[in-house]
Amino acid sequence: xxxxxxxxxxxxxxxxxxxxxxxxxxxxxxxxxxxxxxxxxxxxxxxxxxxxxxxxxxxxxxxxxxxxxxxxxxxxxxxxxxxxxxxxxxxxxxxxxxxxxxxxxxxxxxxxxxxxxxxxxxxxxxxxxxxxxxxxxxxxxxxxxxxxxxxxxxxxxxxxxxxxxxxxxxxxxxxxxxxxxxxxxxxxxxxxxxxxxxxxxxxxxxxxxxxxxxxxxxxxxxxxxxx
Amino acid sequence: xxxxxxxxxxxxxxxxxxxxxxxxxxxxxxxxxxxxxxxxxxxxxxxxxxxxxxxxxxxxxxxxxxxxxxxxxxxxxxxxxxxxxxxxxxxxxxxxxxxxxxxxxxxxxxxxxxxxxxxxxxxxxxxxxxxxxxxxxxxxxxxxxxxxxxxxxxxxxxxxxxxxxxxxxxxxxxxxxxxxxxxxxxxxxxxxxxxxxxxxxxxxxxxxxxxxxxxxxxxxxxxxxxxxxxxxxxxxxxxxxxxxxxxxxxxxxxxxxxxxxxxxxxxxxxxxxxxxxxxxxxxxxxxxxxxxxxxxxxxxxxxxxxxxxxxxxxxxxxxxxxxxxxxxxxxxxxxxxxxxxxxxxxxxxxxxxxxxxxxxxxxxxxxxxxxxxxxxxxxxxxxxxxxxxxxxxxxxxxxxxxxxxxxx
Numbered sequence: 001x002x003x004x005x006x007x008x009x010x011x012x013x014x015x016x017x018x019x020x021x022x023x024x025x026x027x028x029x030x031x032x033x034x035x036x037x038x039x040x041x042x043x044x045x046x047x048x049x050x051x052x053x054x055x056x057x058x059x060x061x062x063x064x065x066x067x068x069x070x071x072x073x074x075x076x077x078x079x080x081x082x083x084x085x086x087x088x089x090x091x092x093x094x095x096x097x098x099x100x101x102x103x104x105x106x107x108x109x110x111x112x113x114x115x116x117x118x119x120x121x122x123x124x125x126x127x128x129x130x131x132x133x134x135x136x137x138x139x140x141x142x143x144x145x146x147x148x149x150x151x152x153x154x155x156x157x158x159x160x161x162x163x164x165x166x167x168x169x170x171x172x173x174x175x176x177x178x179x180x181x182x183x184x185x186x187x188x189x190x191x192x193x194x195x196x197x198x199x200x201x202x203x204x205x206x207x208x209x210x211x212x213x214x215x216x217x218x219x220x221x222x223x224x225x226x227x
Numbered sequence: 228x229x230x231x232x233x234x235x236x237x238x239x240x241x242x243x244x245x246x247x248x249x250x251x252x253x254x255x256x257x258x259x260x261x262x263x264x265x266x267x268x269x270x271x272x273x274x275x276x277x278x279x280x281x282x283x284x285x286x287x288x289x290x291x292x293x294x295x296x297x298x299x300x301x302x303x304x305x306x307x308x309x310x311x312x313x314x315x316x317x318x319x320x321x322x323x324x325x326x327x328x329x330x331x332x333x334x335x336x337x338x339x340x341x342x343x344x345x346x347x348x349x350x351x352x353x354x355x356x357x358x359x360x361x362x363x364x365x366x367x368x369x370x371x372x373x374x375x376x377x378x379x380x381x382x383x384x385x386x387x388x389x390x391x392x393x394x395x396x397x398x399x400x401x402x403x404x405x406x407x408x409x410x411x412x413x414x415x416x417x418x419x420x421x422x423x424x425x426x427x428x429x430x431x432x433x434x435x436x437x438x439x440x441x442x443x444x445x446x447x448x449x450x451x452x453x454x455x456x457x458x459x460x461x462x463x464x465x466x467x468x469x470x471x472x473x474x475x476x477x478x479x480x481x482x483x484x485x486x487x488x489x490x491x492x493x494x495x496x497x498x499x500x501x502x503x504x505x506x507x508x509x510x511x512x513x514x515x516x517x518x519x520x521x522x523x524x525x526x527x528x529x530x531x532x533x534x535x536x537x538x539x540x541x542x543x544x545x546x547x548x549x550x551x552x553x554x555x556x557x558x559x560x561x562x563x564x565x566x567x568x569x570x571x572x573x574x575x576x577x578x579x580x581x582x583x584x585x586x587x588x589x590x591x592x593x594x595x596x597x598x599x600x601x602x603x604x605x606x607x608x609x610x611x612x613x614x615x616x617x618x619x620x621x622x623x624x625x626x627x628x629x630x631x632x633x634x635x
Contacts, residue, residue: 054548054628075552082550093545093632097243107549109232154549 001161001193002028002051007060009046009216020046022216023060028195030161033188035196035207035224043216045166048197052085052164053077065161082111086155088184090167092147094139094154100126101135104154111158118157125153129183145176152183156192163187165196169203181206228555230562237563240539251531252571254524255611259575259604260582261517265510266600267583272506274595276499282419282427284361286462288469289493290476291454309489312450314479318457321475324464329355330435330452332443338388338431340403345391349405349431351438359458367399367414370434378436383414385430405431408441462496469494521607524571525615532564532619543623544631557624564616565609572608576601 009021020043028034038044049055050062053069056077062069067080081087086107094103101122108118126135129149139147148168155163165184169177185206188194198204205226212220241248292309315328332351337344350356354369367383374381382403389398398412410433419427439447447453459468469492476490477483536543543556580596587594 049629052548054632075554078547078550078552081548087548089632093541093548095542095545097239106546109228109236110546110550110552110555112228158550 001030001032001065002026003061003063004051005061007050007057007062009043009050009055010058019216021050021057024216024218026211026218026221028193030193031188031191033185033194033196033206033208035198035204035210036213037197037199037201037204037210038213038219039199041215042213044197044213046216047213048164048166048195051162051195052087053080078110082107083158084161086152086158086160086163088148088151088155088163088165088168090170092139092144092151092171094147094150096139099136099138100131100142100150100153103139103150104157107154107158121157122153125157126150128156129153143176144172145179148172148176148180149183152180152187156187160192162193162195165194167198168196169198169200177203228558233555233559233562234566236559237566240535241563241566247531248567248570249574251527252524252567252574254520254527255568255571255608256524256575256578258517258519258521258524259572259608260579261513261520262604262607263576263579263600264582264586264594265513265517266597266603267579267594268506268513268592269510270597271587271592271594272503276503279495279499280361282361283495284359284456284458285496286459286465287359287495288457288459288465288472289454289495290457290472291491291493293489293491308447308451308453309480310452310455312452314476315452315455317479318455318472318475322468322471324460324468324471325457326460327355327359327458329353329359329456329458331356331454331456332435332438332447332452334438334443334446336406336442338392338403338405339407340392340398340401341394343392345388347385347388347429347431349433349438349442351433351435351443353435355458356432356456359456362419363417365415365417366397367412369414375434375436378434378440380408380410380437380441381413381434382410383416383432384412385416385428385432386418387426387428388431389415403431405433406442465494465496521611524568525611528564528567528612529615529619531567532560532616533622535563536560536619536623539623540626540631540634543626544628544634547626547628548632553624556626557620560620560623561613561616564620565612568608568612568616569605572604575608576604579604 004024004026007021007024008019011018011020024047036044036047046055050057053064057070060070064080065084067076069077069080072080095106098106101119104122104125105118108121113121123132123135126132129152131146131149131153134142134146139150142150163184168180168184172180181203184194184196196204196207204210205224208224210222210224211218290310312330315330319325319328329352333348335346335348338347353375356362357369365386369383370381373379382405384398384403392398392403393401398415401412402409403412404410416428416430433442457468457472459465472492473488477486477488480489482488546556583594583596586592
């Protein structure tokens with residue numbers, strides 16, 4: 001599903017060049033649950049952004065399903081993000097003015113689904129994360145765990161192939177964090193590929209494969225025996 | 228993403244900051260209301276001028292007698308009527324630019340008919356009077372040559388006189404008594420309506436000769452007349468003819484070029500020009516106000532939209548991460564600024580209508596609501612929203628998704 005060949009990402013800041021990703025090779029199969037670990041500055045977020053088609057590599061190749069992502073323009077990237085990829089962020093990133101249902105509907109708006117269909121999809125998604133009775137609540141009326149569940153609902157509403165979770169439990173207490181991980185686990189069990197970025201070992205342990213990164217390089221890539 | 232969805236999202240964010248949205252559209256509100264008022268004043272003046280021409284005829288000069296003073300001593304009441312039919316004939320002969328002249332004698336007197344009586348102005352004149360004054364007949368006819376020549380007791384009455392004397396709409400062949408002398412009604416004039424100072428329909432018109440012989444023999448002895456209406460062949464000859472009439476009249480009355488004339492020439496076009504000029508100045512003033520406020524309003528919209536884009540950078544990143552294309556972001560911010568300017572436009576139209584009705588009520592200034600001006604205001608305000616909203620919207624659309632998402 002994901003094929004990355006000698007991919008590098010370089011940031012230029014004034015006179016300094018920062019090599020965020022240094023000649024990375026990586027492939028992820030459909031149905032994998034991959035945890036990417038590393039300290040801050042290790043390049044794990046940059047890798048995640050490139051996998052999520054939010055950013056393009058400086059050099060190297062990235063194939064996502066049948067697309068050579070390095071060659072796509074911003075519209076095609078937006079389409080990929082819309083149809084095939086769902087994001088779950090550390091701080092939820094819900095739009096404060098919209099209620100839970102409207103937040104979940106957002107990606108469906110951009111994909112041009114009709115009103116009836118997208119409202120149904122949004123309600124189904126919210127129901128599947130256990131928020132059926134919170135559809136008309138705004139983010140500030142919801143707890144952190146509920147907000148993260150809304151953002152998961154938003155990620156899965158368009159039935160994506162891949163979910164990218166960037167420290168999804170980072171802003172939550174451990175009990176709520178476990179609930180969120182359980183939801184992600186269930187989604188993986190249904191066949192959705194999950195790439196998780198974290199620096200917590202017990203969260204990373206949910207993955208079937210753990211990748212450790214340092215200084216823009218992959219340090220270690222192994223099957224998770226604990227899982 | 229459909230337009231209705233875009234509008235829905237835009238109104239959500241505008242309503243979350245409703246005071247700011249209204250304040251932002253203030254410039255547009257003032258601009259649009261000025262545009263509407265300006266156009267109304269302009270077309271009101273134009274219509275008023277057209278109506279005046281319709282009422283009083285165009286290209287007319289009116290020459291009236293004026294009591295003269297000789298070496299500081301007033302010549303007395305009898306000297307008031309200094310104009311004569313000879314003057315009229317002389318003017319016709321000397322000045323080829325004159326197409327026709329209608330002489331006039333008049334008195335204000337009691338009219339009796341049908342057991343009612345009514346005070347009206349009686350005018351003695353010729354058939355030219357009807358053409359020059361743009362009078363039309365609702366019923367009946369004008370004078371026949373024979374009636375004018377022989378001084379027949381026939382009368383043509385105005386609408387007001389008819390309403391006050393008769394129950395019927397067709398008073399033709401009825402008899403009215405002017406100064407106890409019976410006259411047969413032969414015509415009824417179309418209503419012209421009132422002006423601020425007179426009811427034009429409160430009139431009775433009889434042949435000049437009849438009036439001079441039977442009604443005003445003492446007031447206008449010999450061939451004296453009260454005034455004459457001179458019709459000039461074309462409007463470009465009007466002002467030159469006014470001067471020529473003055474010259475000829477001075478010669479006839481033996482008054483030097485800088486002496487006090489015993490007549491006065493009124494050129495109605497002068498009044499109309501002044502009226503048009505003052506409304507033109509007013510319109511230019513308002514157009515300036517409108518132009519400045521629309522530009523300032525547009526800059527205000529741009530300013531606020533730039534602030535909004537910055538405030539919502541993270542939100543833009545989120546939208547991009549879930550699949551918003553550049554075009555979606557561009558359209559959303561464009562529609563937001565368009566909505567601000569259209570709301571401003573709507574409030575401006577309402578305010579402009581208020582001003583128009585207020586001004587025409589209080590100042591009795593003729594204003595005419597031009598529906599084109601409303602369309603124009605819509606076009607104006609929406610193009611300002613689009614023009615000044617474009618730069619901020621493009622700035623939002625060109626954000627890099629990663630930078631936008633990371634923005635705090």
